[in-house]
Amino acid sequence: MANRHVKAGNRVSTVLARQLGGQLLAFREAVGLNQSEAAEVLSAHTAKVAKMERGWVPFRDPDIIALCKLYGVEDNEVIAGLLGLAKLDRERRRTKGWWVSCAGGNLREYIAMEDAALRVRLWQLSLIPGLFQTPEYIRASVVAGISVDDMDRIEEVVDVRRRRQARLHGERPLHVHAVIWEAALRQLMGGPQVMARQLARLCELAELPHVRIQVLPFRTGGYPGMGGPFNMLSFAEEGAMDVVHMDGLHSTDWVEGVEDSAAYGNLFRHLCAISLSPYDSVRLIQEIGKGMNE
Incomplete structure (x- = not known):
């Protein structure tokens, strides 16, 4: 299920909330309950459940626990994962990181997710x-993909990526596992x-x-994944609550469904x-x- 960042009035549908809402929706449908029945256990209107399942609102822990009980979800690790995701989403909605002022809409959401x-x-x-x-590689790659009118954005892109790279160091370093096709190593971006x-x-x-x-x-010859690059972001232990990000020419897509993200996990493995x-x-x-130096 591919989704984009969505706004409606003061409400914001976030990637994390949509993922959490989608998981609760799957649990509800698995036991054959409707939104009205789910709303009753929350002492709320049906509209609240609809907003939750679409990721429009932040989630309260008591609501998640009540719905899991109603849906027969008893696995403590699953419930803990949902609660952790809800907490992370609430924090993301409140946080105003450095990326808010220097990154575009689609990129802003991705960087916020990567930071978390x-x-x-x-x-x-x-x-x-x-x-x-490296900064030189960034400049060469940006020049290759933008128009003359946007040349003043080059140093902005360099700065944004430099700040992202700070997550590779410090007290809470980002764990990165990258698979790179040999072509990317041989492409003379910026020269030898x-x-x-x-x-x-x-x-x-x-x-x-x-x-x-x-x-x-x-x-290797033919290989799976020839359709395009992707990033998988994990917010808990391996296999729990992963989301997949794919950055296209004119759009950014998120794969948020549990089954779909699991398929990308299998592909990556x-x-x-x-x-x-x-x-x-x-x-x-x-x-x-x-060879580049010779």
Whole structure:
């Protein structure tokens, strides 16, 4: 289920709330109850349940607990995951991070999610992931994709990505597992010298205990995931409440359904299985980087 950030008056439908609402909707439908019956246990109007299931409102913990009891959800880990997601959504609605003033609407929501995430898994075909890009590489990639009228935005993009990269360090570092197609390593973005420094940067980051980089080599041939890159954001333990982000040419899509996000998780695991090991990936990156310097 692909969704975009939606506003209506003062209400905001957020990715996290839509995911939580979608999970409660699935529980309700599984036991054959309607919204009126769910509203009754909350001593509320049907409209409240409808807003909750569509992610229009922040969730109260007592409401989640009451609905889980009504729907027969007894797994404490599942309930804890829902409560954690609700808390995270409430915090995200209140927080005014640095990205509010310097990022566009779609990007703003993604950065807010990335800032809250514990872990990100990403698959990239043609570019080095933004979290790993050097300033020179960023400038070269931005120049290649914008019009002359937007050239003054280049340093703004550099600054935004630099701030995002701060999550790779500090007390609460973001855990990143990246699978990169070999083509992204060989694409001369900015020329040989820029790419040589970029590849050296990848090798440096691969030494961090919370960064794992794998390369899918050309020799693999056909592979799943050829349709496009994606990022998977995790806010709890592995497999719990993941959302998938796909950034297209003119739009940003979120895959929020539990089954759909699980399918992307399976796809990512398969990509990891057919890619080089982290050790061999670094060796290949070093080899390609050496060729850039010759």
